[in-house]
Amino acid sequence: MSAPLLEFDGVGLSFGGLRAIQDLDLRVDEGEIVSLIGPNGAGKTTVFNLITGLYVPGAGDIRLGGESIAGLAPHTIARRGVARTFQTLRVFLNMSVEENVMAATYGNTSSSMLQSVLRTPAMRREERGVRELARETLGFFGDRLVGYRLAQPAFSLSYANRRRLEIARAMASQPRLLLLDEPAAGMNPKETGEITKLTARLRDDGGYTILVIEHDMHVVEGISDRVVALDHGEKVAEGSFEHVATHPAVVEAYLGKGTARQESR
Amino acid sequence: MARIGVDEWVAESDQRTEGYRGRASPLVAAWDRVPPAARILLLAVGLAVFPLTTGSDFVLRVGINTLLLAILALGLNVVVGWAGLLDLGYIAFYGFGAYTYALLSSEQLGIHLPTPLAVLIVLVACALLGLLLGLPSRRLLGDYLAIVTLFFGQIFVELVVNLDAVTGGPSGIAGVDPFVLLGFEFLTPRDYYYLTAGAAVIVTLVLYLIGESRTGRAWRAVREDPLAAEMMTMPVNLLKLKAFALGSAIAGLAGSIFAAVQIGVFPRNFETPFLILIYAAVILGGAGSLAGAILGAVVVSVSLELLRDADQATVLFYGLLLAGLLARVRPWRKLAAVLGGTIALGLALHAIAAAVWPEAVAGTPQATGALGDALDAWLVLPEGATTAGNIGFVVLVAAIILFTQVRERTRTLLLVPVIYLAAFVWEARLVQEPSVTRQLLLGALLVVVMISRPRGLLGSERKEIV
Ligand SMILES: Nc1ncnc2c1ncn2[C@@H]1O[C@H](COP(=O)(O)OP(=O)(O)OP(=O)(O)O)[C@@H](O)[C@H]1O
Ligand SMILES: [Mg+2]
Numbered sequence: 019m020s021a022p023l024l025e026f027d028g029v030g031l032s033f034g035g036l037r038a039i040q041d042l043d044l045r046v047d048e049g050e051i052v053s054l055i056g057p058n059g060a061g062k063t064t065v066f067n068l069i070t071g072l073y074v075p076g077a078g079d080i081r082l083g084g085e086s087i088a089g090l091a092p093h094t095i096a097r098r099g100v101a102r103t104f105q106t107l108r109v110f111l112n113m114s115v116e117e118n119v120m121a122a123t124y125g126n127t128s129s130s131m132l133q134s135v136l137r138t139p140a141m142r143r144e145e146r147g148v149r150e151l152a153r154e155t156l157g158f159f160g161d162r163l164v165g166y167r168l169a170q171p172a173f174s175l176s177y178a179n180r181r182r183l184e185i186a187r188a189m190a191s192q193p194r195l196l197l198l199d200e201p202a203a204g205m206n207p208k209e210t211g212e213i214t215k216l217t218a219r220l221r222d223d224g225g226y227t228i229l230v231i232e233h234d235m236h237v238v239e240g241i242s243d244r245v246v247a248l249d250h251g252e253k254v255a256e257g258s259f260e261h262v263a264t265h266p267a268v269v270e271a272y273l274g275k276g277t278a279r280q281e282s283r
Numbered sequence: 284m285a286r287i288g289v290d291e292w293v294a295e296s297d298q299r300t301e302g303y304r305g306r307a308s309p310l311v312a313a314w315d316r317v318p319p320a321a322r323i324l325l326l327a328v329g330l331a332v333f334p335l336t337t338g339s340d341f342v343l344r345v346g347i348n349t350l351l352l353a354i355l356a357l358g359l360n361v362v363v364g365w366a367g368l369l370d371l372g373y374i375a376f377y378g379f380g381a382y383t384y385a386l387l388s389s390e391q392l393g394i395h396l397p398t399p400l401a402v403l404i405v406l407v408a409c410a411l412l413g414l415l416l417g418l419p420s421r422r423l424l425g426d427y428l429a430i431v432t433l434f435f436g437q438i439f440v441e442l443v444v445n446l447d448a449v450t451g452g453p454s455g456i457a458g459v460d461p462f463v464l465l466g467f468e469f470l471t472p473r474d475y476y477y478l479t480a481g482a483a484v485i486v487t488l489v490l491y492l493i494g495e496s497r498t499g500r501a502w503r504a505v506r507e508d509p510l511a512a513e514m515m516t517m518p519v520n521l522l523k524l525k526a527f528a529l530g531s532a533i534a535g536l537a538g539s540i541f542a543a544v545q546i547g548v549f550p551r552n553f554e555t556p557f558l559i560l561i562y563a564a565v566i567l568g569g570a571g572s573l574a575g576a577i578l579g580a581v582v583v584s585v586s587l588e589l590l591r592d593a594d595q596a597t598v599l600f601y602g603l604l605l606a607g608l609l610a611r612v613r614p615w616r617k618l619a620a621v622l623g624g625t626i627a628l629g630l631a632l633h634a635i636a637a638a639v640w641p642e643a644v645a646g647t648p649q650a651t652g653a654l655g656d657a658l659d660a661w662l663v664l665p666e667g668a669t670t671a672g673n674i675g676f677v678v679l680v681a682a683i684i685l686f687t688q689v690r691e692r693t694r695t696l697l698l699v700p701v702i703y704l705a706a707f708v709w710e711a712r713l714v715q716e717p718s719v720t721r722q723l724l725l726g727a728l729l730v731v732v733m734i735s736r737p738r739g740l741l742g743s744e745r746k747e748i749v
Contacts, residue, residue: 070514096516110507112743113500120497121504125516127497131529134496135489141496148497171743191516 021084023048023227024069024195030077031068031251038064039251041078046195051221051228053238055262056248057271062231063105065248066197069229070102071095082195097125101193103184105200105231111173115163118172118183119152122190155186158224159216178209185216189224196226202234214240235263247271311741314574322574323488330480334473343472345588347544350479351537353580356564357486357573358533363562364570365499366526367506372416372432373561375439376531378553379412380405380538382443382450385548388460391451398462405539406532413531417524436558443550455549459542475544482540483577486533490573493529502526503571556722560587563725567732569742578740586728590721593714597650600709600720603727604702617695624699629661632703636663649714662703664710672712679704 026044030037038061046052054062067073068080071092080088087095101122110118127148129141156163159182167175172183181201188196202213214237220226232238238245238259245262247255254267262268317325330350334343355377362370387394387401396404416435443450450456462469462478469478493499504512505522513519542548560583568579589595612618636643646664648655665671682701686694713720732740 072510072514091518092513093516093518096514102514104511108508108511110504110511112507113503117500117503121500121512121517122515124497124501124504125518129497131493131496131498131525134498135492137492145496187515 025081028078029075050243051241053242053245054231060248061251099194101188101191102197107180109172109180109183114169116168119187119190120148122187123148155189196228198230202237217241327484340472343476346476347479349584350483352584353577354483354537355561356576356580358530359561359565360576362526362530365502369429370432371429372435374553374558375436376409376534377538380409380535381542381548383408384539384542385456385459389458391456402539405535409535410528410532413527417527440550457547459546462543569739572741575741593649621698625702632663648710668711675708679708
């Protein structure tokens, strides 16, 4: 059997005295949709930050496709096929929708400044490819981000469209593993429903393996092949949605807070 | 029109109302519609035609200085406008380029390299120095970067002054060779005007092509959000270094031309006041915009030139005052009241003063012609009112500070005497100090633009979302 796409091997991370992640084992196989759940402050976003190289694990190892990525620069990890969205939206506000997406192809293109100035055939071909990829990626979201919106600055988009743009931007970096941090946060019920369908399409049509953090249990139920629950930086349960949702440790972690969707920060 | 559901319609209401109104001014909107190739052609043709309108070497020299400022602004725009790095040591690269060219083309070291080779060496040396400065700075953010680079700029001048043996110390290097390209020797101001214009067009074209390339996009992404850029495959540190290197090389190019035009280089040419002018050009034009950097350089350079002359300076002063009022005071009724009030106040004060104490109106304003006559009848101005002018200046500064602190209603009332006092201080004191007034007026110009167009003349609207 081939190595899992993503593997955490006894990963630990502390911020000063706070042990944000403790002895975490995690695996995500090619083609899976895995949900990461847990109460606020459980360490979910920290897991994403570890995968993307923003934090270096204090203990253990992180492997992508069998190779260790712990300690690599974030842009290198991104080039190896990891892309993410952010819990607190981080689109490039003062760039156009199209440019936002095109910018993310930087690591997978190679034209030098000199080639750009000379407009060599190779550079023009590459640029055409990038533009096509951007349109195609944005087209994934129906007509919401295309047409006249291509040229609009990202700040002019609605909240939901900025979330979509962030996903499109992540797709344009041509990842194998897509990390979505609360894609449904701040969306209305209709849009939340769309997220469920979108996630499935991302896997089925886009071919991405997906690790998603989500508070909305309906979304989690709808999309997950597997669910991993974290609490205080430790894995407390793992398995099917039914298994995890009824697991005593999970219920306890959420106790008093309820399993209803919580407002994200 | 896309069909949209009700939920989305609600969700997007802010988008529809905000929309992409972007740039309100029709002039700017029209400019936006001109395709890039046509813009650069327009620039080239405009620059080529300009000297045909004048035979004056003075005007051509102003043209050369303006174009050099434009090239510098374009280079600084790469670093500040695109990559978003606050580099306050930029002027050092201009100086380094000028000195390197001078050393390679003068009797100072007895070296006289052919121009293309000397310029090539300058470009490479400046880019390398840019990388070197970038190396320690690339992890520095915002304020720290600014202070480190400012320090670097200071050190450069200190070094040049103190390394007499090489740089000639405070007396600089004289007798720098002229440019010789393809056998043509550049000697007259007209030659150098065309050389500088050609360089400006090439720099604009090169920067346009790079700006539209993957590197340009990545720089803007780094400016917007370095963390997100890094996570989206962009090597942020390397990109910052590239921006530094390109910006420095462009400054070096401007420096070489400057050294040849001036036939010499002196440490004083590369001090902070000039850096401020480059920044003023970039910010005035709108950081991030190539056309803006050029327009900004033209506005800064030409207004400084106009300000050399007391008469023109006066026209500019009152023009700016009026423009500021027109832009800021609304509604129209209030504007009319303020203007009318100011005129009435002046006439009344003048009449009273003339009756009670004729000496108080014995002075004559600087301006000539109709403006001068009007001012003479309006402003209470004694002869040689230096002391009164000084006191007035202090009171004016206090009044302006007070002005920003009081309520709207009081402010409108206060506006009339403040304008009157400003005119008095101008006539009694400032007009006699051209070097000070130049800076002051340029500052005022920047403030006016900042208030009415925060993004600069041609800059695109920038937003933060909270
Ligand atoms: N850079 C940091 N420095 C110090 N503490 C941090 C840092 N990043 C995260 N933490 C802490 O680590 C813990 C886990 O944070 P994390 O953001 O991963 O939670 P989360 O599970 O994503 O929560 P939420 O559902 O609210 O997004 C929190 O206690 C947080 O305060
Ligand atoms: Mg989180």
